[in-house]
Amino acid sequence: MNEQTPLIPHEGESGRAGFHPRHFFLVLWRSSCYISSLVNVLWPFVPLALISRLFFSVSHPLWTFALSYIGMIPSANLLGFAGQELARKMPKVAGILIETTFGSIVEVILFVVLIVNHDEEDEEANLIPVIQAAILGSILTNLLLCLGICFFVGGIRHASQRFHAIVSEAGNGLLLVAAFGLLIPSAFYSALKSEARVVKLAVGAGPKIVMPLRHDEFTLGKLEDDVLQISRATSIALILSFFMYIWYCASSQHSIFDEVIEADEHRDADREADMEKPKFTATEAVVALVTSLICVTAMLILLVDEIEHVVGSGVPDQFLGLILLPLVEKAAEHLTAIDEAWDGVINVALYHCLGPSIQTALLTGPLVVIVGWALGKPMDLNFEIFMIGLLVLSILVVGNFLRDGESNWLEGALLVIVYVITAIACWFYPNPDVASSNGLQSLEMISETSTTTLHQLKQLLERL
Template identity: 50%
Template structure:
């Protein structure tokens, strides 16, 4: 049976060919006598400024270059109500930087202010990425928007790995363990919390929301593949722990993680090629249909946009601020874990993903509310897959290059939650429709995981409580990423 989205893609291509044929056969007015005698009856719009970069009509700003007044006004208005509300937090950014340098001993205040300041900075990166994405074709735009939204995550992972110290009494927090938890936490936050709110937002206006099987099936299959790939090193280590030399087992597990990271990146590149080259017609038809159904379509057409130059400037400013705030947050994680007793599993699984993914979540929920569920679902699944197939593997490769033992040897608890979540979401996506009940269930599952993570003990606490337990690594030089496995 032929899918309606395949039919729509064929019809779109046929319409484009017919339009091209008409354009080649239409006569061109070359003299003044062939022009209309009463031009004052025509409503002629001034042409947009010429640009060296071909801009899609949906992303055309009508301006070129950089205009400070328009630049700040467009950023303040942002793309939706939620983003405009987030912009209220901008005064926290200079406050966080001021407290960091003026009162470095106020560690809790620095962490809280930096945590809040990350939200508007990430929102700026996401908004600038949106403006840039609207200037290119739909499929490439969705991928570009997801990529720019993930820059915050990549920066956080890089800073954590760069500031890695081997576990010791002075450095009880293992940054690689936090990165591993953050990889899975980012996947869970997007796949459960964000998707759940998308289903709830869409349910405010309609009983059921339908989406394309092209988006859901490709995303579900890749999610399961990514979960399987991430589980291989942990399964290898757990199966042989206690039956094989520990140091040799760690070395082999790290090598497996590095090989798996390369394979997952290859899988992501194939997925991008699938979307942009061989099946781009189908995806274009799906996204175009969503754009036509968008409840805010006319409002978006009237909205102001950044120019290409302004988008690049906003991205540069946002990335710079995100990097500074990320360094501040990472510096204070050890204080939060050691002095305040917060579980590093909770920091990695819940706290870091929520703040780094805030902008992407707001955008996806807004699209779902406006009846563009395919675009929202593509953003959710695309962000999830980008973390699992690109950002997480990049963290392993960065650690490989810096000589840091960053691998995919996850906590069994974290990995079990990931695989169960993938199965749950895949079941919700199978029928190509959603409602607010499924959204509430996704959010409840995420909250349950968060409660468990908050009570999960830190690896060094386990070692202190059970120093003679054979399942806990006791040697200081090997009490790293595997110290908490049991």
């Protein structure tokens, strides 16, 4: 065994240079693990989605959405694999930054496409509720579904799996900080929405006219503006927290990368087999990244274009954002984590569940607020109280399961059941035109009434 070890190349070395088409497609097909390689059979759905968009988008828009949804899975899988291949060829700090960036790039593209297509003047094109649901849905999918499946799969093969406390403590602590930041704008709005005072004037037997107070009073408009400013400031603080976290992981001698993750990877039962697999060259990794980015962007644009038809067919906004979109955007990450849990590398699997949740909460979610700010669109962090409650409860449930530093199949099954219950509740949750963020709809109706009836008030006063 010792004689064969030197023949095994470094995990990031391919032994070649340049671009070789046959080798490129061989490595692409084998992917990072067996489960990921099975995803490659879905590649035909990418051109089918494009064909459906060109020829059948008017007559069969739901087919375009479905084909694009499935086509997103192999595209995102290739993006994650190519990013991983390129990161392994880089120095440690650069590798961590590259893998972190491409780990969340699908989510960033999705949120940017959504915010660009948002139109606050058109009720049917109001995509902010979908974006907000997708932000929290991405966190919940990783914490409940992906982590639950990892615990369940790992528990089937191993009676129990112990993981290092630093992984769970760092992940759970950062998620609590993120939840605090995401909760503040919603809590601020909920606490003060009843103080957004209005004056009701009844003139004779006619309709009641609703008017806000003077512009210097605490009105609905001022409250909304305050929440928007708080959301933007909070987003900057959360993004700063994320980069502090990355710097700590990349430079500290006591980071989870040095103490736990690398040691766990060396204990992987499939490590030698993985190292012997053919690998991308640096050029091939870049080609794979560019190709996957083009496919991911195209699929996401098609998805977003058909959201109006999907919602019109009866799929609730909250279910679409909280369940459907996060499932497909995180598919590659989930497959990798499940494979690691099956191989007994529970610390790495746990990090691949908690890491993306941290990225979403501290980076991609706040980033879409900043992008909306730059585009002049009022994207804020004023989430539904229902969704905030789901987030906080999920973090508490996961934190309780991580507390003892050990996992089994029962805990995994329970986390999946919690996710299923969440999905059921989201299916029956009303769309924003019925149940808007923190009762915003009722206050907006008052504001709209005051605006549209000022002329009527003037006419009534003139008659007196």
